[in-house]
Amino acid sequence: MPLPSAMPARMRAVRLVRPGHPVELQEVAVPSVGPHDVLVRVRAAGICHSDVHYRAGRSRVEPLPLTLGHEVAGDIVAVGSAVHDRAVGDRVCLHYLVICGQCPHCVAGREQFCPTGLMLGHFTDGGWAEYIAVPARNAVRLPATVPYDHGAVMMCSSSTSLHALRKARCTPGDTVLVVGAGGLGMSAIQIAHQLGASRVIAADRDPDKLALAQRLGAVPLDVRGLGPAAGAEAVRALTEGRGVDVAVELVGHGDTVLLALKSVAPLGRAVVVGHNDVPVPIDSYRDLIGREAELIGSNDHLLGELEELTAMAARGALVLDDVVTNRVALDADAINAVLDALEQHRAPVRTVIVPDAAG
Structure with missing residues (x-):
């Protein structure tokens, strides 16, 4: 027309x-x-x-x-x-x-x-x-x-985070690790709380972003200088040795994918959002089979999730x-x-x- x-x-x-x-x-x-x-x-x-x-x-x-x-x-x-x-x-x-x-x-x-x-x-x-x-x-x-x-x-950033948490079947009482405290991570922290997470840990190397994550209700974890195994041990130290129920990887790097996967508890779900074209070495028994863990891909989002987000924002739950x-x-x-x-x-x-x- x-x-x-x-x-x-x-x-x-x-x-x-x-x-x-x-x-x-x-x-x-x-x-x-x-x-x-x-x-x-x-x-x-x-x-x-x-x-x-x-x-x-x-x-x-x-x-x-x-x-x-x-x-x-x-x-x-x-x-x-x-x-x-x-x-x-x-x-x-x-x-x-x-x-x-x-x-x-x-x-x-x-x-x-x-x-x-x-x-x-x-x-x-x-x-x-x-x-x-x-x-x-x-x-x-x-x-x-x-x-x-x-x-x-x-x-x-917000819709991608919501979709990833939905893919991870985040439910009330879950502990959640957010790997990457950038634009997606700041939404993921708030949305995880809205979905009932009992505790959210934010892992990053930037002190300013970690400070903001803490203001949004996350436990900050500075992973500067830590490889995936050491980072996962730091996560376990914050969770009484258990690990998290849900880990959301938002960076797009092989090490951060491994950090997310190695940090989950038995029956935990690690969701990968960040783009990464480098092969990631996974120990099939220790990382997956032994804990019956899940490694999940999350792509884009759904139209219905956008309406859920605008409602969250309207009531002040997503700031x-x-x-x-x-x-x-x-x-x-x-x-x-x-x-x-x-x-x-x-x-x-x-x-x-x-x-x-x-x-």
């Missing part, structure tokens, strides 16, 4: 043009709106560590050039002719998986396996732009009490004030600087792009 007469025809967008090269600011057409779509004016878009992999060419992005950004929140400014459950003016955050909605996986609620699914900012244009068009079902209502930048970050610590304009130089810092592991916990901000 044509855009409303007051809408501009062109917009600014920060795009990946060539892998291994800085992202670039370009002027492109405002996306068209199909009958089942909504057009969203972007108010906030997160910068994720995945974007570092996309820019570096370690994870395939196509078609190029492509607008990055899969953590998005904003206002609906136009709706398609067949859309009746969303309206102009709605505050929304966006589910980043664009799916068919009809295949067996989608019907069963396993939309991350949709054979035609496309991820915003990975295989279809994302939210590092002034506007983005998505199917209406991808627009999750954002409560008025939740800031746009928090809504954006929830679309990846991201100290997580979203940096904001930048829709400016290629500023965004490349954040990506550089993420690649060097010296970035703030979470940075959000605010397109309306002055450059």
Whole structure:
């Protein structure tokens, strides 16, 4: 459908043009709106560590050039002719998986396996732009009490953490180890408490992040200089020698995967979220069989989990004030600087792009 007469025809967008090269600011057409779509004016878009992999060419992005950004929140400014459950003016955050909605996986609620699914900012244009068009079902209502930048970050770091804890079957009374106290870890700490965890331990090497984790209710564990075995012994020292029921690995390194697995108690579940393409040596008896432990992969999240998260945030159970610590304009130089810092592991916990901000 044509855009409303007051809408501009062109917009600014920060795009990946060539892998291994800085992202670039370009002027492109405002996306068209199909009958089942909504057009969203972007108010906030997160910068994720995945974007570092996309820019570096370690994870395939196509078609190029492509607008990055899969953590998005904003206002609906136009709706398609067949859309009746969303309206102009709605505050929304966006589910980043664009799916068919009809295949067996989608019907069963396993939309991350949709054979035609496309991820915003990975295989279809994302939210590092002034506007983005998505199917209406991808627009999750954002409560008025939740800031746009928090809504954006929830679309990846918080939702990924919730899905991982669900995969781990985290239940009331469980002890939980969160390996990696970054953006995902800070959400995982709070969500684990909401799911009834009796104790949450946060393992990291950054004293500032560990201090924040402690303020959020976790027991901090500094693992600087500790290998997986020594780190697991430190976890056991905090759990009366037993280990944890659930360990969530959020870093993407062989040693952190081993730390998570070696830290679980008998019948414990270690869930791997962080991307890692290096083989991980596992002692099948000591690490798995002898304790009947489980090593579980967790990929993306589900649309229904996003609504659960926004409800948590609305009632003050998920607070991201100290997580979203940096904001930048829709400016290629500023965004490349954040990506550089993420690649060097010296970035703030979470940075959000605010397109309306002055450059």
